Amino acid sequence: MVVGAGIIGLASAWRAAERGLSVLVLERDVEGAGASGVAAGMLAPVTEALFGEEPLLRLNLESGRMWESFDGELREASGGLPTHRDSKGALVLAADRDDAEELRRLHAFQRELGLDTEWLSGRECRRLEPGLSPRVPGGILAPHESQVDPAATVTALAAALEHAGGEIRRGEAAAELLHDGEHVQGVRTGSGATVESEHVLLAAGCWSAQLARVPPEALPPVRPVKGQILSLHSRGGEPLIRRMVHTPRCYMVARPDGRVVIGATVEERGFDTAVTADGVYRLLEAAWEVLPDIGELEFVGAQTGLRPGTPDNAPVIGAAGPDGLLVATGHYRNGVLLAPITAEAIAALAAGDEPPAQVAPFSPARFGAVAGGAR
Ligand code: GLY
Numbered sequence: 383m384v385v386g387a388g389i390i391g392l393a394s395a396w397r398a399a400e401r402g403l404s405v406l407v408l409e410r411d412v413e414g415a416g417a418s419g420v421a422a423g424m425l426a427p428v429t430e431a432l433f434g435e436e437p438l439l440r441l442n443l444e445s446g447r448m449w450e451s452f453d454g455e456l457r458e459a460s461g462g463l464p465t466h467r468d469s470k471g472a473l474v475l476a477a478d479r480d481d482a483e484e485l486r487r488l489h490a491f492q493r494e495l496g497l498d499t500e501w502l503s504g505r506e507c508r509r510l511e512p513g514l515s516p517r518v519p520g521g522i523l524a525p526h527e528s529q530v531d532p533a534a535t536v537t538a539l540a541a542a543l544e545h546a547g548g549e550i551r552r553g554e555a556a557a558e559l560l561h562d563g564e565h566v567q568g569v570r571t572g573s574g575a576t577v578e579s580e581h582v583l584l585a586a587g588c589w590s591a592q593l594a595r596v597p598p599e600a601l602p603p604v605r606p607v608k609g610q611i612l613s614l615h616s617r618g619g620e621p622l623i624r625r626m627v628h629t630p631r632c633y634m635v636a637r638p639d640g641r642v643v644i645g646a647t648v649e650e651r652g653f654d655t656a657v658t659a660d661g662v663y664r665l666l667e668a669a670w671e672v673l674p675d676i677g678e679l680e681f682v683g684a685q686t687g688l689r690p691g692t693p694d695n696a697p698v699i700g701a702a703g704p705d706g707l708l709v710a711t712g713h714y715r716n717g718v719l720l721a722p723i724t725a726e727a728i729a730a731l732a733a734g735d736e737p738p739a740q741v742a743p744f745s746p747a748r749f750g751a752v753a754g755g756a757r
Contacts, residue, residue, distance in 0.1 A: 383569065383579035385556040385593065387413035389421075389532065390710050391585035392539035392550075393452075393721040396459070397729035399546035406579070407548065408571065410555035414536035416587050417717060420611055420687030422635045422645045423535070425449050425528040425719045428497050429472045429628055433488075437742075438696045439495065442716055444740045445723035449528065452722040456535075459542035466531040466638055472626040473507060475514070475521035477671040481630050482519045489522050499524050513622050513675050529626055529635055532718055556586075558594040559707070566706030569593070581732050583708040588653075588690040590711040599746045600703025604712050606653050606688035609646035610661035614679035616640040622675060632668035634676075642679060644669045646687075655686040689714050693749050699727050700737065700744040708732065709744065 384395045387409035399405045409415070424430070427442035453467045476482035492499045500523045507521050508514045540550060555572035559582060568578040584590045588606035616622055622642055627634045635643045647661045662684050669676045692698060692712035697720060702709045708731055710724050727737035 383408065383577060383581065384583045384585055385569065386416070386584070386586035386590070387540070387550055387552075388416050388418035388585065388587055389414070389536060389539065389718055389721045390418075390587075390713060390724050391583065392536065392543055393725035394583055394585060394710055394728035395548050396456075396539055396543040396546060397725040398732050399543055399548040400459070401729050401733045403729075403732055405543070405548040406577065407543070407550045408554050408556045408569065408577070409550060409552050410572070412552050413540045413550060414533060416589070417687040417689055418532055418536055420609065420685045421532040421718050422611065422633065422643050423530045423532040423718050424472075424626055424633065424635060425467075425530060426472055426524070426626065427527075427716075427719060428492065428499060428524040429474050429522070429527055429626070430715055431492065431495070431497065433491060435695060436495065438694075438716075441696070441723060441740045442719055444738065445720045446528070448722035448726070449530075449719070453530070456538050456542055459545055460538040461541060461545065463534070463538035463541055465535040465538055467528055468530075468638075469526065469528040470625040471523060471525040472527035472628060473502075473511060473521050473523055474628040475507060475672045476519050477515075477629055477631075478517070479519060484630060485520070485522055492522070497524075498526060511623055511625070511627065513673055515672055515674055518672055527626060530718060531637060535718065535721075556593055559596050561595070561704040561707070564704055566704050581706045581708060583710060583728055583732070585710045587711060587717075588688045590690065590709065596707075597703040600707055601709065602692045602698045602712050602744075602746075602749055604690045604692055604698070605650075607691040607714065608649040608651045608654060609687050609689055610649075610657055610665065610684055611643060611645040611687065612662060612665050612684045613682040614642045614644065614676065615682050616642065616679055622673065622679070627673065629668055629672050632665050634669055634673065641682065642676070644676070653688065655688065657684040657686055689717070697724065698744045699724050699741050701731060702744050
């Protein structure tokens with residue numbers, strides 16, 4: 383059984399069902415109602431790589447490689463539903479000289495790690511993206527980054543899971559983990575029903591820690607990290623951008639239907655999901671400084687998602703606590719990117735096989751004294 387029908391829960395459930403396991407997903411709302419429904423869908427291991435996160439980078443790169451076959455298999459298994467995967471690459475732009483200094487250091491770090499990136503002058507950036515401001519002094523081209531549409535991906539995963547014989551129970555929350563201290567027995571739902579299962583996968587994002595009677599050592603101190611994201615719409619004509627565009631303060635992703643998504647704030651506000659004037663203003667300003675024509679687009683709306691963050695920004699994927707309990711949470715900024723490798727690992731573990739080598743077994747010692755602290 384899987385708790386949570388976000389991209390991580392659904393992908394894991396689909397892969398497990400493909401292995402012949404009988405799979406039920408409990409979702410308190412509808413699929414993709416949490417962070418997956420707000421995600422921008424960047425498959426961007428290179429442009430999201432930060433200083434000091436090299437082990438996470440290896441995991442991200444491997445999952446990025448897996449996305450190509452994952453996408454093809456998902457399309458087939460879902461009866462032809464697209465994820466709208468597009469691999470035109472990404473540009474990380476400086477808006478001024480200070481940004482350029484920062485990005486030069488980032489580029490040197492990327493090159494040290496052997497990542498395929500190139501420094502471009504402002505003129506070279508504008509040749510790739512003609513809408514860029516003449517003030518952009520330069521940036522980094524990461525030619526192999528991709529993107530998908532997360533909403534379309536959720537729809538395809540749900541269909542693939544159901545075609546493989548899995549079931550999604552919508553509007554059914556898991557309230558309590560049932561176990562005898564040694565073995566998992568199932569969950570009690572919000573309506574008081576008992577659903578028995580030898581395996582329970584907790585994949586409820588930043589809400590994973592809210593299930594009652596999960597042993598403290600089973601969970602990382604996963605916390606909500608608020609992200610506000612804006613949706614705008616082009617009004618005909620040429621697309622505003624062809625590839626993903628980042629700056630140190632925002633990113634922009636164009637969808638095939640003419641929408642442009644601008645993300646995202648990173649805020650420590652607990653479970654607050656308010657869209658704020660400050661968040662909208664800062665994102666628009668950050669986008670406008672490199673792409674002034676953004677001001678001409680129709681403003682469609684703003685949403686908030688809660689990323690599941692861990693102290694080291696890396697996910698927790700694997701067995702934890704009593705026998706049969708599996709956890710897949712803490713994917714923070716990389717949930718969509720990490721879906722293929724997480725699903726592969728979880729399905730392998732549920733079937734008694736080895737997970738991919740890049741997925742380290744979870745040990746509560748990873749978070750030292752803070753493990754189990756965020757209840
Ligand atoms: N991966 C982008 C974000 O979390 O905002």
